[in-house]
Amino acid sequence: MQDTAQSPNQQDVNSTSNTKPEGKSMIEIDDLSFSYDQGKTNTLRNITLNVPEKQVTSFIGPSGCGKSTLLRCLNRMNDLVETSRITTGQIRIMDQDINAKNVSAIELRKQVGMVFQKYNPFPKSIYDNVAYGLRIQGIKKKAILEEAVEKSLRGAALWDEVKDRLKDSALGLSGGQQQRLCIARTMAVKPKVILMDEPCSALDPIATAKVEELITELRQDFTIVIVTHSMQQASRISDRTAFFYLGELIEYDTTEQIFTNPSIKQTEDYISGRFG
Amino acid sequence: MKKKRQKSENPFYSGSGFRIFGIGKQEAIKYFFGGNATIAVIVIALIIGFLIKESATFFPQYRDSLDLYRKSGQEFVSFSDEQLTAQKKLPSLVTQARVNEIEERLGAIYRVSSVHSDFKTKVLKNTSSERKAYKRAKSRLESTQANQSSSADEKEEAQDDYEAAREALRITAQKTADSLDYGDLKTRSWATDDKYLTPIRNSIVENLLTGEQTAFLKEIIAEETKLAEEVNQLDFIRNLSKAKDGFSEHLPTFEKFVVGMAEIATQNKAQAINFVTAKKRKDALKAKLEITNNEETKIRTELELKRVLDIEPDYAELNKPFYGSLDKHLELTNRLQKQNREAFTIVPSASEFESKIARKKIKEIKEIENSIDELFTEKRKQIESWNHSKPFTLSEAITGFFFGTKWITNSSWQDIYGLVPLLTGSLAVAIIAVLIAIPFSVGGAIYVNRLSTPTERQIIKPFIEFIEAIPSIVLAFFGVVVLGTVIQEYSQLPWFSWIPGFPVEGRLTILNAGLLLALMSVPTIFTLCEDALNNVPSSYRDASLALGATKLQTVTKVVLPSCASGIIAAVLLGFGRIIGETMVVLLVMGGRIAIPKSFTDPAHSMTGILAQEIGEVDQGSLHWGALFMVGFALFVIALTLNYVSQRVLKKFTKHS
Ligand SMILES: Nc1ncnc2c1ncn2[C@@H]1O[C@H](COP(=O)(O)OP(=O)(O)OP(=O)(O)O)[C@@H](O)[C@H]1O
Numbered sequence: 001m002q003d004t005a006q007s008p009n010q011q012d013v014n015s016t017s018n019t020k021p022e023g024k025s026m027i028e029i030d031d032l033s034f035s036y037d038q039g040k041t042n043t044l045r046n047i048t049l050n051v052p053e054k055q056v057t058s059f060i061g062p063s064g065c066g067k068s069t070l071l072r073c074l075n076r077m078n079d080l081v082e083t084s085r086i087t088t089g090q091i092r093i094m095d096q097d098i099n100a101k102n103v104s105a106i107e108l109r110k111q112v113g114m115v116f117q118k119y120n121p122f123p124k125s126i127y128d129n130v131a132y133g134l135r136i137q138g139i140k141k142k143a144i145l146e147e148a149v150e151k152s153l154r155g156a157a158l159w160d161e162v163k164d165r166l167k168d169s170a171l172g173l174s175g176g177q178q179q180r181l182c183i184a185r186t187m188a189v190k191p192k193v194i195l196m197d198e199p200c201s202a203l204d205p206i207a208t209a210k211v212e213e214l215i216t217e218l219r220q221d222f223t224i225v226i227v228t229h230s231m232q233q234a235s236r237i238s239d240r241t242a243f244f245y246l247g248e249l250i251e252y253d254t255t256e257q258i259f260t261n262p263s264i265k266q267t268e269d270y271i272s273g274r275f276g
Numbered sequence: 277m278k279k280k281r282q283k284s285e286n287p288f289y290s291g292s293g294f295r296i297f298g299i300g301k302q303e304a305i306k307y308f309f310g311g312n313a314t315i316a317v318i319v320i321a322l323i324i325g326f327l328i329k330e331s332a333t334f335f336p337q338y339r340d341s342l343d344l345y346r347k348s349g350q351e352f353v354s355f356s357d358e359q360l361t362a363q364k365k366l367p368s369l370v371t372q373a374r375v376n377e378i379e380e381r382l383g384a385i386y387r388v389s390s391v392h393s394d395f396k397t398k399v400l401k402n403t404s405s406e407r408k409a410y411k412r413a414k415s416r417l418e419s420t421q422a423n424q425s426s427s428a429d430e431k432e433e434a435q436d437d438y439e440a441a442r443e444a445l446r447i448t449a450q451k452t453a454d455s456l457d458y459g460d461l462k463t464r465s466w467a468t469d470d471k472y473l474t475p476i477r478n479s480i481v482e483n484l485l486t487g488e489q490t491a492f493l494k495e496i497i498a499e500e501t502k503l504a505e506e507v508n509q510l511d512f513i514r515n516l517s518k519a520k521d522g523f524s525e526h527l528p529t530f531e532k533f534v535v536g537m538a539e540i541a542t543q544n545k546a547q548a549i550n551f552v553t554a555k556k557r558k559d560a561l562k563a564k565l566e567i568t569n570n571e572e573t574k575i576r577t578e579l580e581l582k583r584v585l586d587i588e589p590d591y592a593e594l595n596k597p598f599y600g601s602l603d604k605h606l607e608l609t610n611r612l613q614k615q616n617r618e619a620f621t622i623v624p625s626a627s628e629f630e631s632k633i634a635r636k637k638i639k640e641i642k643e644i645e646n647s648i649d650e651l652f653t654e655k656r657k658q659i660e661s662w663n664h665s666k667p668f669t670l671s672e673a674i675t676g677f678f679f680g681t682k683w684i685t686n687s688s689w690q691d692i693y694g695l696v697p698l699l700t701g702s703l704a705v706a707i708i709a710v711l712i713a714i715p716f717s718v719g720g721a722i723y724v725n726r727l728s729t730p731t732e733r734q735i736i737k738p739f740i741e742f743i744e745a746i747p748s749i750v751l752a753f754f755g756v757v758v759l760g761t762v763i764q765e766y767s768q769l770p771w772f773s774w775i776p777g778f779p780v781e782g783r784l785t786i787l788n789a790g791l792l793l794a795l796m797s798v799p800t801i802f803t804l805c806e807d808a809l810n811n812v813p814s815s816y817r818d819a820s821l822a823l824g825a826t827k828l829q830t831v832t833k834v835v836l837p838s839c840a841s842g843i844i845a846a847v848l849l850g851f852g853r854i855i856g857e858t859m860v861v862l863l864v865m866g867g868r869i870a871i872p873k874s875f876t877d878p879a880h881s882m883t884g885i886l887a888q889e890i891g892e893v894d895q896g897s898l899h900w901g902a903l904f905m906v907g908f909a910l911f912v913i914a915l916t917l918n919y920v921s922q923r924v925l926k927k928f929t930k931h932s
Pocket residue numbers: 036043061062063064065066067068069070081
């Protein structure tokens with residue numbers, strides 16, 4: 001760790017980064033602190049950040065800085081960790097506090113989908129994978145399901161590759177295809193937001209390119225938050241970029257601004273590869 | 277020879293260190309584990325070899341034994357005997373139906389004398405010292421009174437002592453009696469009307485002091501007799517009794533006929549066995565003659581050889597009475613059947629009875645009505661086509677063992693070894709147990725593994741694993757002492773009557789053993805299921821939850837399908853564990869060797885019969901061989917179950 005990397009205080013962050021997004025904001029994170037151990041230590045500290053609608057926002061930062069944790073706060077996947085707590089602040093999605101008493105995590109996740117780092121299709125057929133989200137909502141009509149499956153697979157640019165083998169096991173697909181299938185599966189539920197945690201880290205460059213291309217297209221219909229370790233990827237696909245360090249948000253701005261003219265030295269060091 | 281490189285020059289120097297007989301540490305470890313594995317394989321191979329060897333000698337022996345059974349005419353008689361057994365069942369069922377109906381109709385009063393005697397034993401137990409003192413005082417009083425020389429003072433003292441002892445006994449007895457309640461009864465279902473409670477208590481005390489039957493009890497018995505007589509006069513009960521007379525009218529003649537033939541067959545068999553032993557003896561002597569060189573022994577052996585009589589009995593002659601009995605048999609059975617048909621028509625319908633057990637008995641009679649003629653015809657056919665000189669084949673002996681429906685041992689008639697009753701008993705109890713265990717163990721595993729909170733998990737898991745630690749004999753004891761009675765009582769409740777086989781008659785049944793075995797198999801299935809669930813990647817769960825599925829949907833739609841074969845394997849292994857269990861089935865299942873008709877019947881099992889009989893057989897005897905075959909069959913079943921579950925598991929690991 002670098003000696004020079006002192007943790008900046010909150011005022012600094014607020015004054016130096018332009019957190020006001022262009023357009024309507026989809027997700028508003030307000031002074032969020034989060035702990036995995038019942039509040040003893042905070043993994044995330046006082047994070048404030050707005051994600052604009054129908055844009056791609058990427059989270060970058062060194063390993064262990066809490067990017068995945070923040071992402072998993074957004075669809076309350078952290079509920080699965082019994083000892084986790086939100087210690088301060090709140091998260092609003094579509095102007096609703098998602099941790100309010102009358103909010104169901106189940107309903108929230110239908111609106112805020114997630115794609116994982118390691119592609120994880122179910123050991124079912126391709127068709128059943130995509131139809132899963134609709135089926136659990138009680139939709140049984142074959143026509144509706146078929147239409148949704150096709151639409152999602154087309155949307156994920158996978159249709160032409162799998163249309164003749166929809167009944168085959170999803171585990172027989174290549175890694176890149178499996179990841180795109182997972183994206184299709186998420187899209188089928190028609191969420192407003194799709195969270196992606198390093199979706200390309202297990203893929204080769206060609207598959208990565210395909211997924212990136214897909215993400216750029218998805219921007220038209222979905223709000224996308226993506227965690228990535230690849231600076232190039234962040235700069236290629238995202239509209240806005242947030243840089244995290246040791247559980248704090250260091251800088252958040254348009255991608256162009258962050259990559260060409262970062263206002264904080266830590267950001268610049270990280271982007272130029274001097275630490276991380 | 278090259279010069280050994282110096283340690284310092286060798287960059288890959290393996291290190292000097294521990295070596296025995298030139299074997300290094302790594303190799304020693306390898307040989308140790310390899311050796312262990314080899315020993316395990318060898319031991320299993322030896323066990324299999326041993327089992328096969330023992331069983332190979334069984335079938336030829338069994339065939340020879342069956343051959344004699346046929347030659348001596350016992351087989352012939354057994355056909356008639358089966359007809360006799362079937363016929364005898366009818367009057368007995370009728371009687372049972374009537375007795376149960378009377379009991380039911382008499383209700384409270386019927387059970388008063390049972391309660392009385394049950395309570396009395398308890399009071400007797402509790403007042404033993406007082407009773408002794410009382411007896412002593414009484415005899416002293418009597419002797420002082422009888423003795424002319426005893427003074428008035430002595431007499432008075434004895435009288436006082438006597439009265440004190442009597443009072444002490446009365447008080448303790450009354451106190452004990454008053455503390456007794458219907459809940460203390462050995463058989464709780466004896467509980468009768470509350471109005472009898474105080475009279476019963478008082479009557480016991482009175483009876484204790486006077487030693488005579490009390491007026492209360494006399495009255496009750498008289499009342500009971502009167503009521504029973506009234507029930508007996510009911511139309512349908514009278515019909516029932518008439519039917520019984522019908523069923524048993526020609527029974528004695530037929531029985532006499534069968535018994536007479538059986539005596540002949542037994543004599544024949546004795547002759548046949550004498551011949552066989554003599555022949556064996558002769559063979560042994562001949563063999564001895566061949567190998568001996570000693571002149572003296574030779575002469576003695578030759579002498580002995582001459583003395584052994586081995587004239588083969590004339591089987592045709594011996595069996596003549598049987599061939600000659602065909603007409604008589606036909607006449608007798610025809611008479612029986614004709615009478616039966618008439619009697620069946622007057623058996624009242626089950627709906628007339630109030631007692632559930634009586635209804636069950638009537639239903640059984642109706643079932644027999646449908647099958648008895650067929651049985652008679654079939655047996656008649658066998659009798660007609662019977663031929664004493666047709667030898668038994670080995671394959672007949674083998675099928676006779678594996679498909680035989682009788683297991684009769686230590687019989688003065690003929691030992692028969694048929695696996696089916698034992699196999700069905702074992703399978704029935706295992707199936708019942710698994711069916712009961714599945715919801716608890718599989719459901720429990722799913723709940724603990726996927727749905728519960730950590731605190732719940734910490735409470736439930738040790739509890740389930742603790743069951744494993746209960747010795748099976750303790751469970752068996754519990755089954756005999758507590759569970760049997762509980763099942764018997766609760767099965768009487770009207771809202772259980774839809775369950776086939778209810779109400780349960782005996783305490784020791786397949787159901788009772790099945791419940792205990794279910795408990796025993798829960799930890800096995802639970803643990804294996806949990807393993808299977810743990811093997812499901814958590815990414816499946818995450819993906820499902822992230823799509824908005826509930827925990828329950830995730831379990832049923834994703835987790836379970838992807839570990840189904842693991843769960844099936846767990847159930848199969850649980851099944852294997854139950855099949856091999858001995859103590860519970862031996863003690864709790866009732867030990868009746870017959871194919872169970874319902875799961876509330878008593879039955880025997882393969883493990884149970886082994887445990888019960890292996891200690892009392894002569895090594896090398898036919899019975900010994902038969903038990904070995906049972907062990908072998910068990911072994912094969914266990915092996916198959918294991919193999920199948922391994923296959924299922926493999927399929928499962930391939931898919932995930
Ligand atoms: N389930 C958990 N329970 C407790 N601590 C956790 C849990 N998950 C993550 N952490 C801790 O929280 C911190 C942040 O982890 P997180 O996974 O969010 O980092 P990240 O930025 O996504 O790192 P990476 O780039 O390596 O994925 C780490 O110190 C990690 O050890």
